[in-house]
Amino acid sequence: AQSVTQPDIHITVSEGASLExxxxxxxxxxxxxxxxxxxxxxxxxxxxxYFSGDTLVQGIKGFEAEFKRSQSxxxxxxxxxxxxxxxxxxxxxxxxxxxxxxxxxxxxxxxxHP
Amino acid sequence: DAGVTQSxxxxxKTRGQHVTLxxxxxxxxxxxxxxxxxxxxxxxxxxxxxxxxxxxxxxxPDRFSARQFxxxxxELNVNALLLGDSALYLCASSVGQINEKLFFGSGTQLSxx
Numbered sequence: 001a002q003s004v005t006q007p008d009i010h011i012t013v014s015e016g017a018s019l020e021x022x023x024x025x026x027x028x029x030x031x032x033x034x035x036x037x038x039x040x041x042x043x044x045x046x047x048x049x050y051f052s053g054d055t056l057v058q059g060i061k062g063f064e065a066e067f068k069r070s071q072s073x074x075x076x077x078x079x080x081x082x083x084x085x086x087x088x089x090x091x092x093x094x095x096x097x098x099x100x101x102x103x104x105x106x107x108x109x110x111x112x113h114p
Numbered sequence: 115d116a117g118v119t120q121s122x123x124x125x126x127k128t129r130g131q132h133v134t135l136x137x138x139x140x141x142x143x144x145x146x147x148x149x150x151x152x153x154x155x156x157x158x159x160x161x162x163x164x165x166x167x168x169x170x171x172x173x174x175p176d177r178f179s180a181r182q183f184x185x186x187x188x189e190l191n192v193n194a195l196l197l198g199d200s201a202l203y204l205c206a207s208s209v210g211q212i213n214e215k216l217f218f219g220s221g222t223q224l225s226x227x
Contacts, residue, residue, distance in 0.1 A: 044206075099169040100147055101147075101159045102157075104158070106154070
């Protein structure tokens with residue numbers, strides 16, 4: 001069965017520091033991969049997605065992610081974190097089968113220190 | 115354009131009651147999906163509807179049901195509420211049926227006492 005693991009439940013970084021959030025997936029075929037962000041009391045906003053092609057994907061708000069098939073990973077990165085990036089981040093894999101089902105990881109909560 | 119809208123934003127029910135949650139997709143979107151997000155966990159897929167037909171169902175009991183109307187809005191119904199049904203219920207819409215970018219609403223926070 002498909003699954004997504006986000007090993008870090010909580011991460012704290014200083015404003016201006018670089019960020020990497022880890023995501024590992026289990027999926028039999030070429031996966032469709034997503035990163036979403038959720039601010040308190042809000043729904044999820046798509047940061048970026050990988051369907052095929054270039055393994056380095058650029059997203060909104062200065063985020064990027066790299067798909068590494070050999071490591072079954074899709075880590076999210078940002079070179080310089082802003083205080084407004086504090087939120088919860090979810091990695092997800094899209095399950096094929098004729099419908100639009102996303103399997104989410106448990107999330108990583110990001111805190112940003114001034 | 116308006117985003118995905120959900121109502122109500124908050125709801126308190128007691129065990130055994132039933133609840134109806136509503137979702138209006140983005141104009142032009144024909145697919146609506148429902149997810150349950152329990153505190154501290156990632157969202158879990160409940161249903162997807164496309165063109166008014168159920169296209170996918172997650173691992174939820176039959177107490178959970180949904181439907182999509184001709185204007186593509188949707189309702190999620192939960193019968194015989196349990197304490198464990200307390201969660202944030204998220205609705206997402208997309209243009210097509212598969213491999214589409216999902217746009218999420220802000221959710222309905224359901225508390226079951």
